[in-house]
Amino acid sequence: MSTYFTDREYGVRPATIDSINERLWGGLFSLIQTRIGDGSFGLRFPEQCPDGNGPCGCDVQAFSRVLSAEVPWIEWPFSVNEVPDTPVILDLLEFCAGAVGEPIQGAYHSYFGHHHLSWDRDAGLVRFVADVNLLFRRNAVAYELTSTGQARRLVPQPISDALGWAMFQTGDMETDRLLEAARQRFLSPKPDDRQDALEKLWDAFERLKTLEPGANKRAQADALLDRVAAPGSGFREALGREAAELTSIGNSFRIRHSETTQEALTSLDQVDYLFTRMFAFVRVILKGTGRGG
Template structure:
């Protein structure tokens, strides 16, 4: 079943994806999906239980699996002795999903072993990972979250249409390796599921902006910025961009983007998209008018 198979999606269209924090039902659904796949032998290729009467795989060594999970996801909260599931932190749930995405393979029943009464298992890795990804993304979509599991098996944050437009357009070819690297790193970080990474992406974006203002005339930032602005043919629009550049410079100095002194203000998490789009759009425009886009 895909998201469009649900009645409400067919009637009203898919719901908005607004939640940066997983709703409890979504987190629980992902955790249950992991456990269900584990018990259904989707992880048996990596943690096989071998038949006592031969070398075939007949199931999953759950003890080995869970020992490995505890070692690699140490923040996992164990269930109570009565089997009650404890609420897992979002990061733990995502770590479990990425752990599984790297290891799942769909079990395929082979010959029936009449004496030991089980099927010998083989595994369809590509098919299993594709189906697992679809299951995960259905839960994330139906929960209205801003996340998805990508083809590389990583949970990433979905960009809003406005952010995605900036990401698609911002393809620098400035001739300045440092500037281009800062922009590429910012784009990469901004799709992270971690708010701290997105904050770092803003820092890299502001660093790129400050670097861009210095590439025309090395050693004189003001003259270099003026030279950059002179690429704008319209005098009236150049004045508007000049004001925008000053406003964004002031914003970067007043908020904890590039500076972290005690008198700086915290950037609200919900403002990150707005700031990324605003600064990214300015940089894209300045690169475009100065012929520095690929």
């Protein structure tokens, strides 16, 4: 964890920024270049001593060729002045995390002026993850690398807790599948996954309306809400208004369908707001009807 003065005195900045800017890219660029230079990525891409005495560094050509195949949107060589798209940078960091190890110097080879190397995988990964996450925290970016080197998005703690502890036991396998897929995709750092999470959550909401007995969908939806709050109560009326409003939002915006009459969402903030609003409503329904939550 950072021990910088501003963190100690004022607290860590809230992680609210969704994109990696030129300044942060410059720091990440330097972390990666340093590890190429000190041989850390030789764990996966070892450069062999010309005398055949074992690895002595990182084979940069092998590193770049495999990187270009596994992350085809990245430009090699990197330029500190050209910032890749944020999802591409996160793919790059995962690639690097999968290749990194702490280089351990062995015998010195005086003729070529290098040491032969071995690698401590665990120590190298821990240090790389810590260095990347420090830069993310100091720049208030809402991403982190996990201990296994996977990138994930950070969401505000109350939302994270609600998502992490929610149970989906609706009695309908497809509804449970949609809710679980929505949860996992919402935490993804990729914008397309978050849009997909919103769609799946809205699909789950529409299926929830049909889980109670009734002559038609409207009667089934009313029966569902009647189980959450007493019919005629103020809260039951509020639930009815919210259900109607959420249904209208789903029909008006490009969430589940793509008709030309539907308005597209124009920012990830809008996606996050609608997901959080719908998830709060769905969770109340699940808890109120004994279906998890």
